Amino acid sequence: MSVNSVKLHQKFGFIGGGNIARAICEGMVRKKLISFSQVYVSSATHTTLEYWKDQGAFTTTINGKVADEADVIFLAVKPHIIAEAIAQLLQTFTPDRAANKLFISVLAGTTLAAIENILQEVHGARVMRVMPNTPLLVGEGCSVYCPGQHATEYDINLVKTIFQVSGVCELVPESLISSVGALAGSGPAFIYLIIEALSDGGVKLGIPRKTSTMFAAQTVLGAAKMVLETGRHTGILKEEVTSPGGTTIAGIHELEKGRLRSTLMDALDAAAKRAGELGPKK
Ligand SMILES: NC(=O)C1=CN([C@@H]2O[C@H](COP(=O)(O)OP(=O)(O)OC[C@H]3O[C@@H](n4cnc5c(N)ncnc54)[C@H](O)[C@@H]3O)[C@@H](O)[C@H]2O)C=CC1
Numbered sequence: 001m002s003v004n005s006v007k008l009h010q011k012f013g014f015i016g017g018g019n020i021a022r023a024i025c026e027g028m029v030r031k032k033l034i035s036f037s038q039v040y041v042s043s044a045t046h047t048t049l050e051y052w053k054d055q056g057a058f059t060t061t062i063n064g065k066v067a068d069e070a071d072v073i074f075l076a077v078k079p080h081i082i083a084e085a086i087a088q089l090l091q092t093f094t095p096d097r098a099a100n101k102l103f104i105s106v107l108a109g110t111t112l113a114a115i116e117n118i119l120q121e122v123h124g125a126r127v128m129r130v131m132p133n134t135p136l137l138v139g140e141g142c143s144v145y146c147p148g149q150h151a152t153e154y155d156i157n158l159v160k161t162i163f164q165v166s167g168v169c170e171l172v173p174e175s176l177i178s179s180v181g182a183l184a185g186s187g188p189a190f191i192y193l194i195i196e197a198l199s200d201g202g203v204k205l206g207i208p209r210k211t212s213t214m215f216a217a218q219t220v221l222g223a224a225k226m227v228l229e230t231g232r233h234t235g236i237l238k239e240e241v242t243s244p245g246g247t248t249i250a251g252i253h254e255l256e257k258g259r260l261r262s263t264l265m266d267a268l269d270a271a272a273k274r275a276g277e278l279g280p281k282k
């Protein structure tokens with residue numbers, strides 16, 4: 001069955017209602033996998049909750065209320081907050097009701113073992129770890145997952161349904177999650193910088209800003225689709241654009257002088273290294 005034809009009936013909770021929670025939830029809603037009436041969100045401030053309230057979700061500042069109501073509970077707070085957020089959750093949440101609940105952690109740099117350890121009061125807590133990215137919002141997410149020790153086949157299928165409806169979602173060993181986080185989790189920010197720089201270049205050459213940004217984004221989209229849809233090696237695709245003695249090679253020479261490739265590789269190294277510094281240590 002195509003994931004697009006599925007409608008989920010579970011209740012979905014978000015502990016933390018920030019950027020990634022919105023991307024995950026709106027992605028599902030846009031694809032009609034769920035509606036906001038199935039969504040329960042807790043956040044530290046009422047300001048964050050206004051958006052959710054306007055959409056028709058149940059909102060609260062009490063994490064335990066979300067855990068009590070929802071069948072699937074996304075842990076979507078910043079990594080340094082997680083122990084505190086779960087402690088708050090356990091103040092009102094009845095751990096023996098947890099058997100039917102699935103926790104999905106999207107926290108960077110926070111291992112399954114650390115989450116399972118923080119949730120130890122919830123005996124046999126079913127946990128999945130996912131590294132999503134914000135383009136889930138527009139149906140072009142790139143996510144990876146790995147199951148915790150008590151996760152079931154049902155949990156794996158549910159995670160695949162949730163994240164594949166809004167993009168690609170693949171299983172990886174947990175040792176690779178921070179690497180994928182650097183590439184796909186942080187990657188959109190790197191690409192926005194590149195689009196902005198291309199737009200600046202266009203503006204410098206006289207193209208109006210709005211048009212220049214649109215052309216830059218469409219060019220990135222077109223190049224990405226060429227890679228994905230033709231399946232041809234990026235080197236060959238590059239050759240097809242680069243005429244001997246032409247304009248493109250003149251530009252590529254400048255990019256190589258600016259160490260574009262090496263800089264992007266360094267950016268991924270830095271992001272992956274930073275993930276290792278975040279989150280509670282087991
Ligand atoms: N933003 C992104 O592109 C991605 C983020 N992530 C991970 O998702 C997590 C959340 O990131 P963002 O959504 O960007 O952060 P954010 O700052 O936008 O959202 C965090 C939310 O947590 C809430 N919060 C703070 N303390 C809380 C508490 N004690 N209990 C309940 N809620 C509390 C805040 O009010 C806020 O709504 C992080 O762990 C990050 O590593 C993972 C992949 C991509």
Ligand SMILES: O=C(O)[C@@H]1CCC=N1
Pocket residue numbers: 108181185186
């Ligand atoms: O910047 C961060 O820490 C999060 C994780 C991946 C994307 N954003």
